[in-house]
Amino acid sequence: MKIVQVEAFPLCLPMKRDFAISGGKVGDRAKGAPHVYVRITDEEGYTGWGEARPSHRWSEETLETVVTTVRNYLAPALAGQEVEDVEGASRQMQGEIRGGMTLGQPIAKAAVDTALHDLIGKRRGQSLAQIWLRRPCFTIPLSYLISTRSPEEAAKLARQAKEEGYRGVDVKIGSDPRRDVEIVEAVRGEAGDLFFRVDANQGYTLSQARYVVRELVRLGVDVLEQPLAAHDWTGHAALRRQSDLPIALDESVWTAGHVMQAIRLEACDMVVVKLTKMGGLQEAKRCGEIAAAAGLQLLGGGLTESSIGLAASAHLFHELGIDTPVDLNGPFFLAEDPVREPIIVQNGEALLPAGPGHGCTVEMKALKKLAWSGDGT
Template identity: 60%
Template structure:
């Protein structure tokens, strides 16, 4: 793309509430429900020649300090004025400007807001140049991705029914949320494994446990054959995770502990994990997530792909990246399980445990402006 310039002429923010099929909760609380929907923020970046790119943020105060209100105001009041007129192709300079306007603190400084802009810029560059994300990354295009089935319930009987449903529908893996009722977690693990013994089993605690609790539950997981224990302890407890690794043979994955490449370096130094969960939204966009994934691979760590009920726009962007990184385990891109509808007019098609990705420039999705207006957050 030598000599190419794609100048940013406008950035528009759409704060949305997308309808949900069912409630969704993690150990920290509810992140979306049928009565109020789920908060999403869409971002459109327009170039001076009229090309458009779209990005998505999925904020929730249950898993970070960013909310729909802060994401929208951060982009509209701080990032947009600083980015207008910049060359979208120079993503390194764009991120430098975003980090100047919103300083990194302990973390990267409003990474969810920055992720939506970064995603939209990737889409814009692809659409302006006629190249798919895979082409932009000098990787082969892969048209499909395997999805995991998310189970989030404190009721072992319901967990068993959902696991049976996942197996019947052809899913290759399940992602089981723990910590909703810690007293029931061992029974939930037993129920899911009994109903779906051959599926990849990802047990995600979302920081629910103390080290003593995690060690005890990990021993049960060893006997059951759980494949990975995700984020059992507080995000900042790297040494606790390292201690857990010494006391169990179940691979430990870190999610909330790793938002930046710097976080990943600290986790590697502490020997705190076997696997890293790559999420576009938390890692500041496709740029940061790709950097973390490549660094983890070089360090000999495993990779899992994740998300948080993104719509088909975020799902498509994430899936393209996971394919580029060579992630083969089913990805926790669970939006289709929970969302009733979204503003995507043309995009990935979902067939239970798999998604077929659009073979078009950029992310490959087309957005309906009519649906955007119908889903405006009131």
């Protein structure tokens, strides 16, 4: 059975609230969020859907580059390929857009790879878990995202996280070390018993990070994520040697090669697995398995994807045995989601759709209504 069409649909999804990290705003309530849905159709008319959620404040991909990458490069490369040959499709995509430090447009490739897995699931009547020969997964615990420059607001949000039944918090820091410590302290006062993940998104110099690490140890934080620039392997290794605080790498680790480098240099204790930055389910699964085999712990993350990206990521995290609350924050930020039954969050857990593939069904009417103005290119 062959692939006959690969399409990209640029969308603007309304947001309930702004979202900022140390690099700047990654989501804007006034402008909405850039998402690109991808549909793959086979010879018998079966379809599978995937999603990209680029953010130029997080990496170099934009809505426009995802759309042109899919339409002008990946779609022609995959037309006529076998639907069931996921590894072949991955090789075809890596060959069409070569990688360097990353796989080469991994967020665009991830949307296509997810759509292909969904299509295989829809054809076989099997969920992603069944395709991987695992028992299905129906819920996944989420971490509550706290992104603010105000300690008072951080304390309020931490209280809310506890009241709503979350088992973990993820606090965004990386701007001003002293203020960051005050924010973490405020969260600890209200929710110190939850899984406590702190993410600097490459915001510090080594000397700033050394100060913050000392304070975070005092505050009982469970893990500090990406304190230094993505390329600073030796800096992260030096930080690890300084204290017992576990260090996680996220923006440093895009490929299986990066996982190997982190292992060789003993640069981290944990690796953040993300479907999108790693170029899709196939490659992200490989990265997670290599890291786990080397004794590294895995954390799950996302880029505020809507239901499709969330469900696909959740299935992957389940497959990889990730048991800490994960950063899949789409429902926290998005006011609309163009699938028939958007994923809901109850007691800090996302309730995942049952059904073949990732389980989500796209509503074409909603997709049209939420189309990005212009063609996105």
